[in-house]
Amino acid sequence: MSGTDNAVGSEVSVAGLTAAIHDVPAYPEIPTYLNILGSLHIWEGDGWKQESMSWKTSSYLASNLSGLPEIIFSGPNAQEFLSRLSINNVYKWPVGTSKHLVMLDENGYIANHGLTVRQNEDTFRHFAAMPWPVYKAPSLGLDVGIALRDIFLFQVAGPTSLQVLERLTGKSLRDLQFLGVEQITVPGIESADIELSRIGMAGTLAYELRGPLEHGPAVFDAVYQAGKHFGLKRLGWRTYVVNHTEGGFPQQGCTFLPAAFADPEFVGHPVFGATLPPSQVGNPLPGSIDPWNLSARLRTPFEVNWGWMAKFDHEFIGRAALEAEAADRRRKTVVLRWNKEDVLDVFASQFEPGEEYKHFEFPTTPQSPAGGHADLVTKDGKPVGVSSVAVYSYYYREMLSHSTIDLDLAEIGTEVIVHWGDHGGRIKQIRATVERFPYLELASNKDFDLSAIPSGVLAQ
Structure with missing residues (x-):
């Protein structure tokens, strides 16, 4: 490594x-x-x-x-508790199935998201997520059992x-x-x-x-x-x-930061703050955008293409901010395919005198997990978006990234510039093209034809 x-x-x-x-x-x-x-x-x-x-x-x-521990919510108020936290409708939810719950801070930024299973009528289990619901529980005033496993x-x-x-x-x-x-x-x-x-x-x-x-x-x-x-x-x-x-799955802690990073009470809490990666708390973050600019590294549901999950049929933290964004959407996430010649210039600089460009670590730069990386994206010299982690796809032999970009530039084929490097250092302007999202052209999990797969069970 x-x-x-x-x-x-x-x-x-x-x-x-x-x-x-x-x-x-x-x-x-x-x-x-x-x-x-x-x-x-x-x-x-x-x-x-x-x-x-x-x-x-x-x-x-x-x-x-x-x-991260499994968080178990139980009791007659458990469903209302998750409803008050999540943009999703949690009432149309059969027992024994999963939902991807998305939770916001008061400003409409994603504070937490994760898969949740409805165990029974009054019990829900939340996985691979930050303890944001536990942190917010006292402010909701609901009697809910909370356990960790x-x-x-x-x-x-x-x-x-x-x-x-x-x-x-x-x-x-x-x-x-x-x-x-x-x-x-x-x-x-x-x-x-x-x-x-x-x-x-x-x-x-x-x-x-x-x-x-x-x-x-x-x-x-x-x-x-x-x-x-x-x-x-x-x-x-x-x-x-x-x-x-x-x-096509933006992920907090990898491609963007959860809003907990911008909450000083969460960060400073002796228990909840300990769940945040120490290298990303109170330290300058990588990318050509100002390393202390946390807001450039936060995302809303609409910005990561999850706005469709939002149901404005219940009260939840951040609803007012999300409703305002729904009425005036400005950005979405796309895939950027980076120009090969410009990428090769980055490698060439390692063999030239003077300050080199920031090098690429294959297949991911910065090395993962690396939430908080943010590179400026421009069009005709004007800021139009933010690019996250740079990824080399060996399958496609392309350099790719997710970028949250202005809606009027989100059409496939649009050309933009990614400012590659760290703020204050040498910056390489890399041409990039907006491509399909998701980039992978295979049948999705939901649509996969299982009948075409041979059995894996050994013959008796």
Whole structure:
């Protein structure tokens, strides 16, 4: 792993893993892991190029969303509690299914988002998200039970992911619908409470496995062993954000910052503030935009193309600001494809005298997880948007980024300029073209034809 500037985690060698929570095994063939907020994560599993290809040609296994506890809301007021926090309508929600809940601060910026399962009429479980609901609970004045549970959360995604999971469980999983949840048994860990959900961010067929943290390493390895036959790769943090960029899923903490960073009470709280990556709190942030300009790094639901989730049929924090934006939308997120010749100029500068341009780390710059990166985007010399993390797509052999851009420039084919570099340093003006969003041209999870996939169950 070359360099850790602005990365959330710290490098950990295999010999130094005892201090971290083990939700994945310490494989001797994987030399470097990340300790992110006390949780162990793979940095590079099976080679970043193979990992980049995995969700198009085979499948991957990733633990990158592990490390944050499951938050359980219960009681007669639990549904009203989530309604007061979320832009979504949480009443049209069948038991045993999932929703992607989006929560705002009072200014309409995304403060928190994450998958939530409705366990029963009065119980909801929230995953891989910041404790924003716990922080806001006192101000809502509702009697709600709130509990935390340490869990593992693994993602299995790609065209062979269903076969991998069928080989793992020894049974057909074809009846599990998109956003559905099902209890499964992993051989050798029969006593564990493990669930499978058909959801993911790779832009293609994808699933999540969740269960008690103490079973994490055993479950991870069981999936890995079951998946070898189907070409499964262990996806590390080095490559993880590539699938967000290709698949059209902006992610807080990676491509933008949650609004909690702009809330001094949250940041300064001894418990809640500890959930924020220390390298991104109180430190200058990367990119050509002023490193202390937090607002350039926050996003609203409409800016990340999630405005369709907003239902103005209930009161929620940030509703007034979001309604005002809905009536006067100004920006959306697009994919930018960067000009090859200009990208090559960045590399060429490393071999020339004088100050070089900021170099690229393949496949992601800044190295992920790296929320808060923000590059200025202009058109005819005028600011028109903000570009986030730069990603090299080995599949397409292109440099790509997500950019929040003025609506009148969001048409495919529009040419803009990305100002690449860090504020105060040498800046390279890179030509870029607005492209399709999402960029990945494969069947989505929701629309994937499972009937075309051979069974992964071993013949008896």
